[in-house]
Amino acid sequence: MAPPASLVHFYGCPPSMFAGKIRSFLRKNAIAYVERLPADGHYQSVVIPVLGRIWLPVIEMPDGRIVQDTTEIIDFLEAEYGCESCYPQTPRQRIIALMMEFFGDEGLLRTVMHYRWNFLDRQGDFIRGEFGSFMAPGTPREDQFRLAEIPMSQMSAYLPALGITPETIPQIEDSYRELLAAMDAHLHQMPYLLGGRPSIGDYGMIAAFHAHLGRDPVPSFQMKCTASRVARWVERMSAADSDMPEFAAMPAAFLDQDAIPETLEPVLRLMATDHLPVILSTVDAVNRWLEANPVEEGAPIVPKGTRKALASHAPEIRGVAARQGVRHYQIWMLQRIQDAWDALPAADRDAVDVLLERTGLRPLLTARCTRRIERRDYVEVWGRAN
Secondary structure, three states, X not given: OOOOOOOEEEEOOOOOHHHHHHHHHHHHOOOOEEEEXXXXXXXXXXXXXXXXXXXXXXXXXXXOOEEEOHHHHHHHHHHHHOOOOOOOOOXXXXXXXXXXXXXXXXXXXXXXXXXHHOOHHHHHHHHHHHHHHHHOOOOOHXXXXXXXXXXXXXXXXXXXXXOOOOOOXXXXXXXXXXXXXXXXXXXXXXOEOOEOOOOHHHHHHHXXXXXXXXXXXXXXXXXXXXXXXXXXXXXHHHOOOOOOHXXXXXXXXXXXXXXXXXXXXXXXXXXXXXXXXXXXXXXXXXXXXXXXXXXXXXXXXXOOOOOOOOOEEOOEEOOEEOOEEOXXXXXXXXXXXXXXXXXXXXXXHHHHHHHHHHHOOOHHHHOOOOEEEEEEOOEEEEEEEO
């Protein structure tokens, strides 16, 4: 039976990292939707030609408008439905929420990919079943397993391009253990990152913590055994209501007076340890590439329909350097933080700066690309010179 025409069509799948981010937002904001897999005929015949590539998640509105990219989807839906904004209006909370979204979307990629693809001896059948089910729903299990081997092999082969190597794996696992401990201590005090309702930072973090770290057997077992409050937050972020009976006295609002809890600061310091070096190296690599390669405003950064890296770099994290592809999309997300800071009055900037200096994140505000990156027609393009 076809879904009602008034529903948002949400194209995703259970094991997708970024589908989890949008699914959570749709539920939390009571937006009526129907989820469809990429095997759906309409997705194949209509959505892919519009995007120019296979990509998840995507939403299609009842009038046919198509939106891709999780951040753009959230901004679009907030404007379309008049949702109570997930962007805090006070300066410190707004900047921290944007940084947490950035960390969840981009800073935890190595973590989620390592824990999914380097433990197939223990969770391989689960992953095969998940991939086979969205690739060929309704077909025999053995056929699904056979089909799943193709993308599974491709994803496993992609790990070195992300800097996941035998040399970096101990650092990745140490980082995850420390992050679980820091988040668990914080979420023991409150239901969401900034109080009694989810911010854009929660939605960014759930991207990593739902499908990969919260559903895949190996990392989810570790989470439940060592960080039960994080596991509870993952459940909470999947619920349609606030789901916080443990915090019945807390209002469903961000903390008063632009407060940033002390318990969140260890998480921010881990961002500075594990994500900041990659971003600084990315900006430097792109700026060096731009020095050698003249570009035109509006030109695609890489050919449309490809995932080619603009260049490579070797950021050092916890004393270990690993060559990996430059993810230019990170600069687009970084600009959102910098633009928000640039728009603040001087006194508010000072308040933000004190917090970021204390947590080691202040360089995120000054690491600027010599040319902006924009998004147009579902791709990243070169913007104006900075």
